[in-house]
Amino acid sequence: MAETDDAGFGMQELIAKLEAFAAERDWESYHDPKNLAMALSVEVAEIVEIFQWMRGDRSRNPDRATREHLRDEIGDVLIYLAMLARKLDIDPLDAAHAKLEKNRLKYPAAENRAPSSVFAEDPLQD
Amino acid sequence: MAETDDAGFGMQELIAKLEAFAAERDWESYHDPKNLAMALSVEVAEIVEIFQWMRGDRSRNPDRATREHLRDEIGDVLIYLAMLARKLDIDPLDAAHAKLEKNRLKYPAAENRAPSSVFAEDPLQD
Amino acid sequence: MAETDDAGFGMQELIAKLEAFAAERDWESYHDPKNLAMALSVEVAEIVEIFQWMRGDRSRNPDRATREHLRDEIGDVLIYLAMLARKLDIDPLDAAHAKLEKNRLKYPAAENRAPSSVFAEDPLQD
Amino acid sequence: MAETDDAGFGMQELIAKLEAFAAERDWESYHDPKNLAMALSVEVAEIVEIFQWMRGDRSRNPDRATREHLRDEIGDVLIYLAMLARKLDIDPLDAAHAKLEKNRLKYPAAENRAPSSVFAEDPLQD
Numbered sequence: 001m002a003e004t005d006d007a008g009f010g011m012q013e014l015i016a017k018l019e020a021f022a023a024e025r026d027w028e029s030y031h032d033p034k035n036l037a038m039a040l041s042v043e044v045a046e047i048v049e050i051f052q053w054m055r056g057d058r059s060r061n062p063d064r065a066t067r068e069h070l071r072d073e074i075g076d077v078l079i080y081l082a083m084l085a086r087k088l089d090i091d092p093l094d095a096a097h098a099k100l101e102k103n104r105l106k107y108p109a110a111e112n113r114a115p116s117s118v119f120a121e122d123p124l125q126d
Numbered sequence: 127m128a129e130t131d132d133a134g135f136g137m138q139e140l141i142a143k144l145e146a147f148a149a150e151r152d153w154e155s156y157h158d159p160k161n162l163a164m165a166l167s168v169e170v171a172e173i174v175e176i177f178q179w180m181r182g183d184r185s186r187n188p189d190r191a192t193r194e195h196l197r198d199e200i201g202d203v204l205i206y207l208a209m210l211a212r213k214l215d216i217d218p219l220d221a222a223h224a225k226l227e228k229n230r231l232k233y234p235a236a237e238n239r240a241p242s243s244v245f246a247e248d249p250l251q252d
Numbered sequence: 253m254a255e256t257d258d259a260g261f262g263m264q265e266l267i268a269k270l271e272a273f274a275a276e277r278d279w280e281s282y283h284d285p286k287n288l289a290m291a292l293s294v295e296v297a298e299i300v301e302i303f304q305w306m307r308g309d310r311s312r313n314p315d316r317a318t319r320e321h322l323r324d325e326i327g328d329v330l331i332y333l334a335m336l337a338r339k340l341d342i343d344p345l346d347a348a349h350a351k352l353e354k355n356r357l358k359y360p361a362a363e364n365r366a367p368s369s370v371f372a373e374d375p376l377q378d
Numbered sequence: 379m380a381e382t383d384d385a386g387f388g389m390q391e392l393i394a395k396l397e398a399f400a401a402e403r404d405w406e407s408y409h410d411p412k413n414l415a416m417a418l419s420v421e422v423a424e425i426v427e428i429f430q431w432m433r434g435d436r437s438r439n440p441d442r443a444t445r446e447h448l449r450d451e452i453g454d455v456l457i458y459l460a461m462l463a464r465k466l467d468i469d470p471l472d473a474a475h476a477k478l479e480k481n482r483l484k485y486p487a488a489e490n491r492a493p494s495s496v497f498a499e500d501p502l503q504d
Contacts (some may be wrong), residue, residue: 025240052291062159072225078219081204095200095201168427178413276487308412326462329418333456349395
């Protein structure tokens with residue numbers, strides 16, 4: 001998938017397109033970060049809805065139609081996340097890379113391997 | 127911010143780092159798309175919480191500490207979105223660009239300018 | 253609205269009806285608390301969607317059609333909340349009364365009046 | 379649990395207590411339905427967080443500490459739902475009973491039993 005970035009279909013081009021899309025429709029006045037955060041949560045709920053009654057193991061292999069639906073919803077979530085980040089002058093990819101480094105320090109691999117996590121979260125598991 | 131993608135701090139590198147992070151901790155077994163969708167919604171709620179009592183106009187200019195907090199939470203949302211997309215073999219940037227094209231057809235600029243939208247959503251406005 | 257409880261259209265009757273509704277459809281096997289929590293979040297997002305582009309002050313006076321829509325969605329949220337609570341042998345009204353008492357101790361009125369809260373949440377004010 | 383309503387610890391008393399609680403703190407100005415909908419979604423996410431990595435079957439038998447945590451969160455969700463409904467002059471219990479009747483007509487038991495639902499949602503199941 002590396003071609004995606006190489007070909008220029010990257011985050012910056014997405015943000016530029018989103019600004020033009022909103023400007024063409026005069027929607028900018030609606031795009032308070034507060035409102036965009038609400039819209040982001042609504043789009044994420046559309047992903048949650050797809051999985052709400054599905055068994056966890058089955059969610060790893062959705063049928064073709066469900067995967068297409070998920071692709072649209074994942075696209076919508078990234079669209080609203082990028083719009084929100086842009087309003088706040090935050091680069092979402094930089095933010096994710098920086099947060100992942102913080103998570104590395106917060107959850108050292110040696111002390112956070114699955115078995116202990118399982119026990120911590122789920123005492124019933126013998 | 128174009129250097130971000132050029133420098134390789136792009137979506138693909140993020141996904142590669144996330145896979146290594148989970149593998150080092152044996153967390154892969156928790157990462158059903160169903161569970162990742164739940165975690166994504168929890169991270170988005172942390173953004174919503176920041177804005178819940180804030181006036182919309184003020185949300186455009188958060189103070190420095192709030193912006194730093196938002197940067198972390200936006201990073202977490204993109205982290206879980208990228209992990210979810212990866213499990214489903216979906217490229218989140220391709221999905222967003224494709225969905226934006228669909229939105230262009232669904233909401234033609236000429237028929238979807240703000241005034242009519244305002245009226246549609248808010249009949250009380252004069 | 254006191255007649256509501258007096259007339260027996262209370263929480264207990266709602267829970268009894270919900271159990272019969274699920275039993276008639278053999279839906280009980282889907283109703284893990286985990287799945288019900290997801291469904292609850294999806295229903296709440298339908299309320300958030302109604303308000304996402306609406307100004308806060310206007311949200312206090314929705315038009316008649318919007319209020320009817322909100323009534324349905326509030327009903328759905330209470331339905332899933334009651335189903336989730338029932339699965340966990342928790343009485344939602346007892347839980348709410350008990351939590352409110354905890355909140356009283358956590359946020360003493362004398363130290364938590366609006367002005368200070370506003371300043372705490374929004375340093376830009378004044 | 380019928381004593382709960384009989385004893386007066388019902389929805390109406392909860393709403394009356396919530397109004398007094400907010401009035402004592404001058405919080406009423408924050409309580410736009412829009413803001414309350416956001417707060418409601420944040421509280422629901424605290425329930426989702428408890429279950430996000432837990433297996434569905436295990437979520438039916440949480441340990442004692444987790445059940446106590448869930449009781450608090452379910453209480454918070456009902457608190458915000460009741461506050462939101464009150465601002466809109468909606469009785470949440472009446473709304474839930476009315477919506478359940480609508481759902482009865484929308485999903486007739488004869489045509490909506492589990493097996494077909496399972497197949498509809500999950501084509502992979504044998």
